Amino acid sequence: MTQTIDFTQAKFLLSSLERKDWVTDSGAEVAFVGRSNVGKSSAINAISNQKALARTSKTPGRTQLLVFFELLEGVRLVDLPGYGFAKTPIAIRNRWQEKIIEYLSKRESLQGLVIPMDIRRPFTELDQQMMSWTDELQLPVHILLTKADKLSRGKARSVLFDVQRNWLGAYDASVQLFSAPKRIGVEEARDRLQSWLLP
Ligand SMILES: Nc1nc2c(ncn2[C@@H]2O[C@H](COP(=O)(O)OP(=O)(O)O)[C@@H](O)[C@H]2O)c(=O)[nH]1
Ligand SMILES: [Mg+2]
Numbered sequence: 293m294t295q296t297i298d299f300t301q302a303k304f305l306l307s308s309l310e311r312k313d314w315v316t317d318s319g320a321e322v323a324f325v326g327r328s329n330v331g332k333s334s335a336i337n338a339i340s341n342q343k344a345l346a347r348t349s350k351t352p353g354r355t356q357l358l359v360f361f362e363l364l365e366g367v368r369l370v371d372l373p374g375y376g377f378a379k380t381p382i383a384i385r386n387r388w389q390e391k392i393i394e395y396l397s398k399r400e401s402l403q404g405l406v407i408p409m410d411i412r413r414p415f416t417e418l419d420q421q422m423m424s425w426t427d428e429l430q431l432p433v434h435i436l437l438t439k440a441d442k443l444s445r446g447k448a449r450s451v452l453f454d455v456q457r458n459w460l461g462a463y464d465a466s467v468q469l470f471s472a473p474k475r476i477g478v479e480e481a482r483d484r485l486q487s488w489l490l491p
Contacts, residue, residue, distance in 0.1 A: 294490050297363050299482055302340035305368070307357040309391055311398075314358065319366025320489045321401040325392065326408040327418060328374030331438035334472035335408050336361070336371055339481055346371050356388065358395060367489050368401075376418040396429055403488040404432040406481070408470070411437040411451050415459050427463055434484045436470040436477065 305315055326332050333346035346359060359371040372395065373388045396402070405426055409419055414437060426433050437455065440448045448469050455467050466484065470477040 295364070297367065297482070297486050297490060299339050299363060299485070300341045302336075302342065302345055302361045302363050302369065304345065305360040305362050307359040309357050309373075309387075311391075311394060314395075315360045315368060317399060317401050319368065319401050320403050321368045321370055321399065322404050322406060322485055322488050323370040323372050323395070323399075323402060324406045324408065325372040325396075325422065326374060327376040327410070327416060330374075330408045330410045331436075331470075331472055332374060332408045333371060335406070335436055335438060335470060335481070336369060338470075338472040338475060338478050339369075339485070341478075356384070358391070363489070369485070370395075375422070376416065393425070396425060396431065402431065404434060404484075406434050406436060406485075408436040408438045411440050411443055411448060411469070414451065414455055423463060423465070426465075430464070432488070433463060433465040434481070435465060435467040436481060437467060438470050438472070440469040440476050441471040441474045 308314060324332050324336060333348040336346040337343060337348065345361065356373050361369045363369065372392055375388065407419065407422060409415065423433065437452060452467065452469055460467065468477050468480045470481065
């Protein structure tokens with residue numbers, strides 16, 4: 293029988309930009325990647341039910357490292373550097389991009405990607421770019437429409453349906469509503485992670 297993951301047991305392992313420092317590439321891993329400030333770290337904290345596991349910030353563009361968290365031995369979540377923060381110097385931005393691509397294309401334990409998008413502005417150009425990379429790399433994607441608490445329930449559902457109908461196309465992707473402070477969609481996100489990490 294498959295073990296049920298207790299996400300509240302998530303522990304920080306290490307953070308680094310350089311591949312030589314990354315956690316040994318065995319077992320199973322799911323990475324979170326998205327535009328800066330969309331609520332990626334807040335989502336990891338809500339899913340793990342820990343206030344400050346992944347640091348959150350009101351200042352966008354702060355997380356510049358890959359951060360590895362362990363759920364069980366050999367089962368991990370990874371917080372990737374955020375993309376698309378306009379004030380980041382180009383040289384640094386290119387370096388992040390290089391590392392993200394290196395990670396996505398070479399990481400054998402990677403089972404799928406969670407892409408949080410602000411529900412008020414989903415599928416920015418960079419999100420679309422990320423979606424097309426994941427398609428090339430044949431990585432399944434789960435989209436969290438974050439900050440769902442900022443819209444009425446009706447409006448949030450209509451964005452959800454719009455994304456399902458008009459944006460997923462031929463991608464191997466699923467989508468859900470999410471709110472860290474209201475804890476909307478936490479169980480749904482855990483179920484998706486469980487199905488990828490310990491099917
Ligand atoms: N209202 C609301 N604010 C959120 C939510 N998720 C994150 N935030 C806020 O958005 C800002 C950026 O969040 P953070 O998790 O650091 O984003 P990251 O850069 O994608 O990791 C912070 O001020 C958070 O408190 C959410 O679901 N609802
Ligand atoms: Mg963050």
